[in-house]
Amino acid sequence: MPYTVKNEDFWRKLVLALFILSMLGPWAFDLLNVPAQYPCGWPTVRLEGDFCGYPMSGIGALLWATGGFFYIINDLIKGNIAARIPELITLIFTWLVILPFFSTLLLIWNKNSRRLQTINLIAWGLAGIPALVMFILQTNRDQLVHFSYYLWGLWLYILVAIGTVIFEILVSRSNIEPSRDI
Secondary structure, three states: OOHHHHOHHHHHHHHHHHHHHHHHOEEEEEEEEOOOOOOOOOOOEEEEOOEEEEEEEHHHHHHHHHHHHHHHHHHHHHOOHHHHHHHHHHHHHHHHHHHHHHHHHHHHHOOOOHHHHHHHHHHHHHHHHHHHHHHHHHOOHHHHHHHHHHHHHHHHHHHHHHHHHHHHHHHHHHHHOOOOOO
16 A cells, blocks of 8 residues: 555645645736836736736635625525626635635545545545636736746645645545555
């Protein structure tokens, strides 16, 4: 049995620590209109033309994205949900990003549940989708080379999601196969 599978509790705790670290790192830029003749002061970065970008943490980006939650609920009660479909999609993507944190916590608490292992695998697989969409939508080809290192929190989250999916597949496969230890 591989070392990673033997110490799955340790690796899941490490995944949670990396998840929290990635949420504290920058995920997006808040655009500020600064004319091109003026420099962008630290910590902002000149993005394009008259815009500077202020790095926004993952937690800040998620709080910003869920800001319309109560408006969505109000329109849902009134029966006018069609006007809030973009905010509803953003809210669903936000929950997909946060869901793996809770599924991993539950899996640490209840180690032997095959159902929780499957839910955790699906949650991490789905969590990578909104993070990739967020990264692709806010960078173009020129910015990818110059500014991708500013979004290290988003990169870390994507790498943790990919690594956790691989890890959970290994763990689930090792639980299915009979032990070959003598």
